[in-house]
Amino acid sequence: MLIHTIDLIQQVHKRGGAVVAFNTYNLELTRGIVVAAEQLQQPIILQLGVQSIKDYGEPLVAATVTAARVAQVPVALNLDHCFDLDMIEQCLAWGFSSALADGSRLPFADNVAFTRRAVALAARYNAAIEAELGYLAGTEDGITVAQKEASLTDPTRAREFIEQTGAALLAISIGNVHGYTSSPPSLDFERLAQVEAQVDVPLVLHGASGIGKEGIQHAIRMGIAKLNVNTEVRSAFVKAIAGWGVRVGPEPDLRQKDHDLLDLMQGASATACRVATQMIQMSTLLE
Ligand SMILES: [Zn+2]
Structure with missing residues (x-):
């Protein structure tokens, strides 16, 4: 069932875990992630990125909203890193209950001003804004930031930022x-x-890939309430497709078992499900 991002995070955080927010790109990936959540009986967040929405628009959003609505567990929808207020408004109108208004590359005062505008916009849709202070090294949607340029979140500034932006x-x-x-x-x-x-x-940790179980669980115990996961599931999905290509060769024979497009989609979806299962277990079953 579709649920508001904030309600979902509060439910899970009360129990002492974090909600995993999975980026999805297509129906097969979405299906794998939702099945993992259903099997574990755990709520999740599904996120779409700006580039996917630019590429596939309302049909992709509609499929994701519907997947959330019919899921057997609570699912919230979030727009990931977005600097475009028009796109944020469009996604909220389409049924997302939250969006990351990412002004983290702006100077502090400009980030505050940008985030305040996003918060005012979201209020009209009863939606929530995730904001970002300090920015991350690495890549996301084609943006590369040299690691040395990465700046860490200043705790005092963080308080001012939340007070000033809402x-x-x-x-x-x-x-x-x-x-x-x-x-x-x-x-x-x-x-x-x-x-x-x-x-x-609630605090959000992006870029969980590569941190490892111990680090992630420690971060959750210390207050991380939303854990963004993209790379693990995404790369497992790509590897499943690549493996299928190697197995069937350059000319798939549709009469043979496992050569058909349906087999490819099911295999990739099942792989995404396995990896999503590990990520949800890691974030909810703290050791
Ligand atoms: Zn991110």
């Missing part, structure tokens, strides 16, 4: 990196504790 969720930068990195990123847990002490909205 954002409902805060994505923080504590050494996390988008995508895989050559060496595992190390998280600044002391900074996380300081931000947690200063800010009373």
